[in-house]
Amino acid sequence: MKIAVLGAGMVGRTMALDLSARHDVTSFDLSPVNLHRLQERNREIKTAIADLSAFSSYSDWLSPFELVVLAVPGFMGYRALEAVIDCGKNVVDISFFPEDALQLDLLAKKRGVTAITDCGVAPGMSNLIVGRYNETMEVDRFECYVGGLPKIRRKPFEYKAPFSPIDVIEEYTRPARLKENGHIVVRPALSERSYMDFGEIGTLEAFNTDGLRSLLFTMPHIPNLKEQTLRYPGHVDLIIALQQGGFFDETPVDINGVSMRPIDFSSKILFREWKLGEEEEEFTIMRVIVEGMKGGKPERVEYNMLDRYDAATKTSSMSRTTGYTCTAAAELVAGGLFVEKGVFPPELVGKQEACFDFVLNYLKQRGVMWTKW
Known part of the structure; x- marks a missing residue:
């Protein structure tokens, strides 16, 4: 084809x-x-x-x-x-x-x-999973936790972006939509932080981001839907400091006669800090949980995935x-x-x-x- x-x-x-x-x-x-x-x-x-x-x-x-x-x-x-x-x-x-x-x-x-x-x-595999189990059980709760992180942790951010930093900043600033008890609610991005253990990877921090997208509308009968992003502990505090310090503002400021949006300046700096090397080792980790009832009994399904940089093919x-x-x-x-x-x-x-x-x-x-x- x-x-x-x-x-x-x-x-x-x-x-x-x-x-x-x-x-x-x-x-x-x-x-x-x-x-x-x-x-x-x-x-x-x-x-x-x-x-x-x-x-x-x-x-x-x-x-x-x-x-x-x-x-x-x-x-x-x-x-x-x-x-x-x-x-x-x-x-x-x-x-x-x-x-x-x-x-x-x-x-x-x-x-x-x-x-x-x-x-x-x-979105993608997480949606496929909930779509499959929605056919076999009465789903009450869907949760997704996902992150892509560098193997080597380098201060201050301990993060590398596999895509444009401006898209990551958007993820950190756009309000997060969730479903709670049958109602769509809005929470600030980076909110409701918790710490989760992922075995050989260790402890990561999870926080709200706006990743549910179509699930809010294609699965209206599921009363509880949540997606959170995973990072190394401490990353959220750094991002909140930048945000509160005005580094993500879109209103231009004058710098020696040059008008510039702080978010554009920050994106340039973060592009350098977050740029993932072509052969830099990193991993993607994900956990999807689906809970509900099947045949009148409680049912819980959990899928986990840990994938690492493939050195043989040089593929992240x-x-x-x-x-x-x-x-x-x-x-x-x-x-x-x-x-x-x-x-x-x-x-x-x-x-x-x-x-x-x-x-x-x-x-x-x-x-x-x-x-x-």
């Missing part, structure tokens, strides 16, 4: 390489450096330099392709998804954008398109856990296992047992191991 991968960043490259083993893949990106890094790994992958914010050009670029995989920055994700759907192309997307992708459902149905959205690790764990979940979904579409038309967040895919099992097995074959407790 001819597949276009839009975006050749860290995760986009991983997905292009994975899909190229079975498909004719072309990678699109504005950065020649990103495309060069990809071709160094596999010269059979075709590349095209393209400004992916030129949405009106999508119809020309994508006409030869049967399937599109989207891996663009969040700020342009919604419009990119809309443009791909409008071209009548099936699409699987990992872009984390603030808009509601379900608003494109009618357009996707009209164009006869299958669109699977938010298909990474979280965040690329593996995010990218391979997305390429698994792409194979669901390419192989005709999931053929419904419209926009489908992963929980609406995972409800089908065959699809859920396929994704878990696909990840297992690539060394991303999910353990059910």
